[in-house]
Amino acid sequence: MGEAFSLDGILLGASSAATQVEGGDRNNNWYDWYRRGNIKDGSDPSVATMHWERWREDAELMAAMGLKCCRLGLEWSRIEPERGVFDESAVQHYAEELGYLNGLGIKPMVTLWHFSNPLWFERSGGFLAPGAKLAFLEYVEYIVPRLAPYVDCWITLNEPNVYAVNGYMSGDWPPGMRSVPAALRVMAAFTPCHIEAYKLIHRLVPDARVSFANHLRVFAPEDPKNPAHAAAARASEYLFQTAMTRAMMRGPDGRGRFYDYVAINYYTRSTCSGLADGVRKGSPRNDLGWEIYPEGLARLCVSMWKEYGGPVYISENGTCDLNDSFRCRYIYEHLKAIAECPAPVERYYHWCFCDNFEWIEGSTARFGLVHTDFETQERRIKRSGEFYAQMLEKGGVTQEMYDEYVAPQIYNVR
Helix, strand or coil, X not given: CXXXXXXXXXXXXXXXXXXXXXXXXXXXXXXXXXXXXXXXXXXXXXXCCCHHHHHHHHHHHHHHHCCCEEEEECCHHHHCCECCECCHHHHHHHHHHHHHHHHCCCEEEEECCCCCCEHHHHHCXXXXXXXXXXXXXXXXXXXXXXXXXXXXXXXXXECHHHHHHHHHCCCCCCCCCCCHHHHHHHHHHHHHHHHHHHHHHHHHCCCCCEEEEXXXXXXXXCCCCCHXXXXXXXXXXXXXXXXXXXXXXXXXXXXXCCCCCEEEEEEEEEEECCCCCCCCCCCEECCCCCECCHHHHHHHHHHHHHHHCCCEEEEEECCCCCCCCCHHHHHHHHHHHHHCCCCCEEEEEEECCECCCCHHHCCCCCCCCEEECCCCCCEEECXXXXXXXXXXXXXXXXXXXXXXXXXXXXXXXX
16 A cells, blocks of 8 residues: 555646657758658658648547647748748637647646748748847737637746757757857857747736746766766756756846746666766666656756746657557656645646657657557557546545556666
């Protein structure tokens, strides 16, 4: 006994990103990246899960599972296909979807930018271009008042540190650069974009709730007794997340407040012996080789709350589990950790609702509560989705639920 816990009012939902689910758009940097042969399995993001056509089906499936909130993204290239040219039909599409979700009792959180750039913006230099901030703010100023009647809260930018590292340091993502100085410049460029967008949204919608989705990890030395390992962990943490987080949330002078809630995207812990990312030996891992470390989510919730205050939203948390063989345990352990920590966690958005186009992994990395057959686009609720739905119904986990869904599952340990 003793495995049950209560969610204590934490609102449960699921997350998605426009490029990863919508399909139908070829005017963005990720379709161009696919066209140039850079997706591992050759998956086409202009297909994805065809959510652009199937959004009602997806919304009704969310409602049937009992989801209370959802996070979805906008495809900037649909809304502004050319600089200064806005497509009202795309706006109406999003308004209809958001209104439908509201009607089903699901509160939408909207992400304005989630790794995807219109081709005109990408070809101008993206966020490194001199006019990048102005272009982004013009898009924000156009779309926010039109969708504000339907939106519960806003995310300006998703994981800018991940985008900078993958697109400008490793070169695995568009635009494919491999330059530490360029990665640092693009990180710096995101700060005024977020701060000015935060202020603009509040001018347009005074009672809006606004933040950015912060990708955070726990960084730990491989050998805690080795001073070089400890120094590498501290340096990695500062360079990857701490400096950027402080600048975006407090401003460059450290005296502002440009967030209404703390949004945390959390997946794993990094083990450090140098500046290269490492995985702890003998640790449980998911199907992409990432360490599974539930305690880290609670640690980050507490540390961010103590430093910044405000309510905490888990804007993404999930795992790659191709056969759905350990996802119930993963969800249980992460939610139990945050439910029992002292931080005021108000929302949890599972990544993701249904299996989707997972960036350079294509369709081979499955994170969903719902299985997607990419040949037929048929949706089927997984066992983990059934467990999640029961958590929503019961307001937590009963002993019987634990015994049925969690106890039989074990992690891969390597």
